[in-house]
Amino acid sequence: MRAEIIFIGTELLLGQIMNSNAVFLGAELMSLGIDCYFQTVVGDNKDRIKQAFETALTRSDLIITTGGLGPTSDDLTTECLAEFFGEELVLDQAILEHIQNLFVKYNKKMAESNKKQALRPKTADVLFNSAGTAPGIIWQKSFQEKQKIILTFPGVPREVKTMWHEIAKPFLIDLLHKQSPNLERLYFKELRFYGIGESDLAEKVQDLLDKNDPTTAPLAGQDECRLRIATKAINQEIANQKIKEIELIINQRVGQFIYGINDESLESVVINKLKDKKQTISLAESCTGGLISKRLTDIAGSSACIGLNVITYSNESKINLLKVKPETLSSSGAVSEQTVLEMATGIINLAKTDWALAVSGVAGPSGEPIGKVFLALIKSDNSFREVKTLDLGFRSREEIRWKTSQEALAWILKTI
Amino acid sequence: MRAEIIFIGTELLLGQIMNSNAVFLGAELMSLGIDCYFQTVVGDNKDRIKQAFETALTRSDLIITTGGLGPTSDDLTTECLAEFFGEELVLDQAILEHIQNLFVKYNKKMAESNKKQALRPKTADVLFNSAGTAPGIIWQKSFQEKQKIILTFPGVPREVKTMWHEIAKPFLIDLLHKQSPNLERLYFKELRFYGIGESDLAEKVQDLLDKNDPTTAPLAGQDECRLRIATKAINQEIANQKIKEIELIINQRVGQFIYGINDESLESVVINKLKDKKQTISLAESCTGGLISKRLTDIAGSSACIGLNVITYSNESKINLLKVKPETLSSSGAVSEQTVLEMATGIINLAKTDWALAVSGVAGPSGEPIGKVFLALIKSDNSFREVKTLDLGFRSREEIRWKTSQEALAWILKTI
Numbered sequence: 116m117r118a119e120i121i122f123i124g125t126e127l128l129l130g131q132i133m134n135s136n137a138v139f140l141g142a143e144l145m146s147l148g149i150d151c152y153f154q155t156v157v158g159d160n161k162d163r164i165k166q167a168f169e170t171a172l173t174r175s176d177l178i179i180t181t182g183g184l185g186p187t188s189d190d191l192t193t194e195c196l197a198e199f200f201g202e203e204l205v206l207d208q209a210i211l212e213h214i215q216n217l218f219v220k221y222n223k224k225m226a227e228s229n230k231k232q233a234l235r236p237k238t239a240d241v242l243f244n245s246a247g248t249a250p251g252i253i254w255q256k257s258f259q260e261k262q263k264i265i266l267t268f269p270g271v272p273r274e275v276k277t278m279w280h281e282i283a284k285p286f287l288i289d290l291l292h293k294q295s296p297n298l299e300r301l302y303f304k305e306l307r308f309y310g311i312g313e314s315d316l317a318e319k320v321q322d323l324l325d326k327n328d329p330t331t332a333p334l335a336g337q338d339e340c341r342l343r344i345a346t347k348a349i350n351q352e353i354a355n356q357k358i359k360e361i362e363l364i365i366n367q368r369v370g371q372f373i374y375g376i377n378d379e380s381l382e383s384v385v386i387n388k389l390k391d392k393k394q395t396i397s398l399a400e401s402c403t404g405g406l407i408s409k410r411l412t413d414i415a416g417s418s419a420c421i422g423l424n425v426i427t428y429s430n431e432s433k434i435n436l437l438k439v440k441p442e443t444l445s446s447s448g449a450v451s452e453q454t455v456l457e458m459a460t461g462i463i464n465l466a467k468t469d470w471a472l473a474v475s476g477v478a479g480p481s482g483e484p485i486g487k488v489f490l491a492l493i494k495s496d497n498s499f500r501e502v503k504t505l506d507l508g509f510r511s512r513e514e515i516r517w518k519t520s521q522e523a524l525a526w527i528l529k530t531i
Numbered sequence: 532m533r534a535e536i537i538f539i540g541t542e543l544l545l546g547q548i549m550n551s552n553a554v555f556l557g558a559e560l561m562s563l564g565i566d567c568y569f570q571t572v573v574g575d576n577k578d579r580i581k582q583a584f585e586t587a588l589t590r591s592d593l594i595i596t597t598g599g600l601g602p603t604s605d606d607l608t609t610e611c612l613a614e615f616f617g618e619e620l621v622l623d624q625a626i627l628e629h630i631q632n633l634f635v636k637y638n639k640k641m642a643e644s645n646k647k648q649a650l651r652p653k654t655a656d657v658l659f660n661s662a663g664t665a666p667g668i669i670w671q672k673s674f675q676e677k678q679k680i681i682l683t684f685p686g687v688p689r690e691v692k693t694m695w696h697e698i699a700k701p702f703l704i705d706l707l708h709k710q711s712p713n714l715e716r717l718y719f720k721e722l723r724f725y726g727i728g729e730s731d732l733a734e735k736v737q738d739l740l741d742k743n744d745p746t747t748a749p750l751a752g753q754d755e756c757r758l759r760i761a762t763k764a765i766n767q768e769i770a771n772q773k774i775k776e777i778e779l780i781i782n783q784r785v786g787q788f789i790y791g792i793n794d795e796s797l798e799s800v801v802i803n804k805l806k807d808k809k810q811t812i813s814l815a816e817s818c819t820g821g822l823i824s825k826r827l828t829d830i831a832g833s834s835a836c837i838g839l840n841v842i843t844y845s846n847e848s849k850i851n852l853l854k855v856k857p858e859t860l861s862s863s864g865a866v867s868e869q870t871v872l873e874m875a876t877g878i879i880n881l882a883k884t885d886w887a888l889a890v891s892g893v894a895g896p897s898g899e900p901i902g903k904v905f906l907a908l909i910k911s912d913n914s915f916r917e918v919k920t921l922d923l924g925f926r927s928r929e930e931i932r933w934k935t936s937q938e939a940l941a942w943i944l945k946t947i
Contacts, residue, residue: 128567130557131750131759134550137572141546151544152579156553156570163568170586334547398842404828405821408842412820415896415928423848425841426814426824432839436881465852480831512831 116291118144118151119175121167123182123192124270125158135272136181143279147287148301148347149177159189165199168265172258177287182270184249186228192267193234193252200256202236210241214248242266246277253286264290302354303345305334306365307379309525311372313340319368329361338521339381374528381524382410388531389420396527397466398424399437399458401449402476402488407520423466427458437461450475452502455491469495470531472523476505478515486510488519492530499530532707534560534567535591537583539598539608540686541574551688552597559695563703564717564763565593575605581615584681588674593703598686600665602644608683609650609668616672618652626657630664658682662693669702680706718770719761721750722781723795725941727788729756735784745777754937755797790944797940798826804947805836812943813882814840815853815874817865818892818904823936839882843874853877866891868918871907885911886947888939892921894931902926904935908946915946 120140126132137154144151153174157167164183171178183192197204211233218225232249235241242251247269254265266283268275291298308316313335317324320342323331329346344361348354366373375384389396398408408424411417425436430449433439439457447453458473476488486507493500505522507515536556542548553570560567569590573583580599587594599608613620627649634641648665651657658667663685670681682699684691707714724732729751733740736758739747745762760777764770782789791800805812814824814837824840827833841852846865849855855873863869874889892904902923909916921938923931 126750127553128557128570129561130554130559133554137543138546138549141544143546145545152574152576153583154544154572158568160568167569334542400821404833405816405824405840405842408821409825412842412844413929413932417820418844421842421844423841423843423845423852424821425839426821426828426837427839428828428834428837429839432882436839466848513829516829 116149116177117175118149118177119153119171121180122156127156128158136275146301161191161195164195168199172263178265180267184269186231197236204234205237207233207235210250217248242282244274244278247274297349299347299349301347303343304358305377306342306373307375308372309339309374329357338518383414385524385528386414386417395420395422395468396470397422397462397468399462399473400426402478403474403516403519406516407523422468450477452489455489459491459493463495478512486515490523532565532593533591534565534593535569535587537596538572543572544574552691562717577607577611580611584615588679594681596683600685602647613652620650621653623649623651626666633664658698660690660694663690713765715763715765717761717763719759720774721793722758722789723791724788725755725790745773754934799830801940801944802830802833811836811838811884812886813838813878813884815878815889816842818894819890819932819935822932823939838884866893868905871905875907875909879911894928902931906939
């Protein structure tokens with residue numbers, strides 16, 4: 116089955132919003148083993164929407180659309196398809212009630228225009244939207260004597276995801292199985308790396324990148340990278356075996372740089388490791404301004420291992436709260452080895468945690484030398500007490516802060 | 532002039548990266564007053580790339596491409612266009628030297644494959660890339676007896692932006708002026724709102740949304756919204772006058788919800804207001820885990836008005852550091868009016884700032900009642916001392932934390 120996606124909405128053409136549905140739907144189609152060769156973005160214009168459908172239907176079997184299902188006169192998807200296929204639209208009582216109930220639930224008055232969202236073609240099924248008012252449609256039509264399927268989704272990413280998982284994905288899996296009972300699907304596993312660049316990593320596993328099954332592909336992230344191992348198989352078990360073989364080879368060569376798999380992040384693996392070891396940590400941040408704390412507390416359940424984090428931007432707060440010596444600040448400066456060590460000591464004494472991390476640096480755009488950062492990591496029993504220096508050159512403020520948080524989390528993970 | 536954009540790269544179809552070039556180029560074309568009716572995403576496949584060019588050339592005068600200019604065998608843009616137009620490719624010595632110099636500068640060995648990036652069609656100009664190795668090409672060709680322009684860019688967003696501003700934009704402005712000397716360009720101003728929903732806002736200015744010049748369009752953000760006023764004019768001065776009239780009307784009706792314009796954010800206007808008033812603030816965060824602090828310190832120069840921020844997740848840290856009374860925690864709980872007031876008092880005593888904000892709530896996914904958040908804002912001279920309660924219902928952990936940070940920043944802005 117060959118698919119393509121049409122994103123409908125002038126706001127996408129004008130660059131007013133990021134098309135995150137493209138990322139979600141692209142990855143989902145890939146994971147079902149459905150090839151997708153084109154994506155088209157088209158504005159809220161009847162002629163051009165129909166033109167996009169015509170082009171897509173001549174070369175693909177499955178068309179997925181997002182957008183154009185709202186209540187306003189700019190929302191044209193259903194109308195265009197009905198005209199294209201010469202279909203009559205009828206009011207669906209069940210959808211209308213669903214929409215009316217939503218308005219009652221949120222204590223809002225339903226506008227007359229919302230009724231439009233309850234229109235559906237006489238002979239097509241509804242793609243129910245449990246997350247919002249706009250339902251999609253499952254069109255199954257013949258075009259140029261071939262059977263075509265069109266699934267229409269609204270534009271809101273949260274609704275697209277819900278409808279995909281609840282209805283569209285099971286529908287497509289069922290269809291694929293009917294077409295070929297021994298259907299192979301794409302399974303994959305991502306290995307996440309920190310401390311090795313994308314090109315270095317690619318060089319170390321070049322032979323795997325050239326292999327066809329399983330395929331291995333490098334993916335770049337923000338100051339980290341991933342390897343995605345993918346294979347087609349009829350079930351998870353067979354896929355796992357094939358993926359396992361490649362994973363072993365990668366582990367042998369660059370295993371020391373792997374910090375996690377799939378959806379894991381540096382912050383989630385740090386929290387999980389602290390939880391496993393029943394240990395706690397506290398942070399004293401200066402230049403990162405709460406970013407490391409924010410990332411760690413993004414993880415649900417992090418409160419079990421985080422005692423107290425402080426952001427001591429000013430010298431006074433370093434002196435008064437963390438007991439950094441005024442002499443240290445005047446002789447070595449706020450961005451120095453001695454200062455971060457005293458900051459770490461100060462916060463561990465206050466928070467009584469097993470570990471403490473302190474960071475001080477120049478994130479810019481003012482100050483000198485921009486990109487110079489000191490990190491201290493200490494353990495309460497003094498069995499670990501080290502300082503790390505980063506020279507992050509002339510990156511932007513945002514990049515310096517992010518890279519510092521990456522280095523800090525990776526260091527904590529390796530040490531604890 | 533009618534434009535369209537072709538994004539070339541299989542990684543886009545597979546959902547492996549977000550297409551941020553679409554946002555940048557879409558907005559830039561709009562600001563030049565160039566209509567763009569279609570965007571197409573196509574993979575690294577010769578036949579399909581050529582097919583995309585054919586379709587685009589039949590309906591548009593200006594084609595912009597991103598991607599496919601790298602050194603690998605998957606990078607096919609220049610090759611496809613050369614074949615499409617029957618053009619011979621020649622090695623450009625100046626580009627080759629530029630690439631070689633970059634490798635010397637970064638102390639890396641240039642691969643043989645990089646030479647490919649110095650190929651250009653005999654009769655076309657180079658779109659120089661000062662930010663990377665891959666130059667683009669300015670193709671000016673005849674197709675179906677009409678003059679067409681194709682500008683090719685690499686895929687890296689930073690390089691696209693640099694090349695756009697340095698070369699492509701001036702080139703296009705020049706071209707537009709030649710086509711019509713009294714050329715009108717699109718000018719716009721965005722007003723940023725907090726505390727009013729998109730549909731409520733739209734209702735209040737419905738007559739403006741229906742107007743053609745200037746146009747006013749509502750844009751939704753994450754827990755905030757914007758109105759974009761846009762007009763075509765031959766210069767900024769005339770545009771400003773036309774925009775000003777609309778802005779005055781909006782100000783009269785919903786001015787109390789406007790917090791900033793264009794690129795401003797809640798955090799940037801808070802920092803600027805604190806700086807203007809030479810005042811300082813400190814924060815004690817619990818459920819937001821450093822997010823408010825992180826957002827405020829994202830702003831360069833924020834250190835002037837931020838003394839000390841603490842993240843007191845645990846009861847012990849609230850008691851020991853902020854002197855919250857153990858009785859308060861046991862009788863009212865950590866998430867209560869009394870606790871946030873004591874937290875705010877604790878941090879203002881420690882940090883000696885003019886203002887203090889404290890927040891405690893249940894971000895989930897565990898704990899009860901999820902979405903209940905208390906905020907306290909106090910002034911050191913006790914002239915302001917208030918508590919605000921939020922009921923954020925069953926949102927996700929991330930959404931609750933974000934919405935809380937929005938409410939906190941908007942409250943600070945309104946109060947100080």
